[in-house]
Amino acid sequence: MGEGISAGMESGYAAAKAIEKIDLNSDLDLVELYTFYQNNIYTLKNYMERQWNFVANMSESFKCMKL
Numbered sequence: 001m002g003e004g005i006s007a008g009m010e011s012g013y014a015a016a017k018a019i020e021k022i023d024l025n026s027d028l029d030l031v032e033l034y035t036f037y038q039n040n041i042y043t044l045k046n047y048m049e050r051q052w053n054f055v056a057n058m059s060e061s062f063k064c065m066k067l
Contacts (some may be wrong), residue, residue, distance in 0.1 A: 007048055014040035 022028060036053040056066035 007044055011041055012045050014044070 052065045
């Protein structure tokens with residue numbers, strides 16, 4: 001597995017790209033910022049959910065991870 005660190009880095013990169021979109025000369029639109037971030041991590045989120053479900057189906061110990 002081992003995707004945790006990579007996913008964390010990718011999520012951080014997506015957050016940085018969203019912050020880049022901010023116009024420092026105007027009001028901060030947090031909804032727009034968060035929406036941009038969510039769009040950037042959509043594929044990553046879906047991938048990680050598939051991985052968690054895969055692990056949850058492998059062992060009763062990990063059933064709590066099932067989404």
